[in-house]
Amino acid sequence: MSMKTVSIGNASLAKCVARYVEQGYTVSLPVGDAAPYDMIVEKDGAVQRVQVKTGKLDKGVIYFPAKSNCGRWYKTGETKDYRGKADLFVVYCPQTDKVYALPVDSTGLTSVYLRVTMPKNGQRTKVRFAQDYEI
Numbered sequence: 001m002s003m004k005t006v007s008i009g010n011a012s013l014a015k016c017v018a019r020y021v022e023q024g025y026t027v028s029l030p031v032g033d034a035a036p037y038d039m040i041v042e043k044d045g046a047v048q049r050v051q052v053k054t055g056k057l058d059k060g061v062i063y064f065p066a067k068s069n070c071g072r073w074y075k076t077g078e079t080k081d082y083r084g085k086a087d088l089f090v091v092y093c094p095q096t097d098k099v100y101a102l103p104v105d106s107t108g109l110t111s112v113y114l115r116v117t118m119p120k121n122g123q124r125t126k127v128r129f130a131q132d133y134e135i
Helices: 003-022
Strands: 026-028 039-043 046-054 056-058 061-065 088-093 098-103 111-115
Touching: 003 026, 003 039, 003 046, 003 088, 003 098, 046 061, 061 088, 088 111, 098 111
Parallel strands: 046 088
Antiparallel strands: 026 039, 039 046, 056 061, 061 111, 088 098
8 A cells, every 4th residue: 555545545534533523423543454444433322433435526426445455454355345344434525525424334345426416317316416425
């Protein structure tokens, strides 16, 4: 993993932590990099494991991977999804400067798309609009 990738991830984590703190959550960060999640958020007794992702905006759609190809918590180094290991994806998109949250179990296993602009064909069914997940 390159230092640039690490810096981008750290910046996204910082934005997401700040957003949750602003909303009155307690945020905990695991020590080291062995956990399959990046932070834990708690409010009113509800605890959730959060996997932070950096979204990329392209042609009106924010994209982020719903899997890891990093071997940090799998010795095999295989691509793995986060089902059962994290409760939420929390995504920071630098191009929109916004944070979005959605349940891991509600996404596909490989990639997730959040639409920022209306599709040219006007389709609304089966479209995830980013504004619905903004926190």
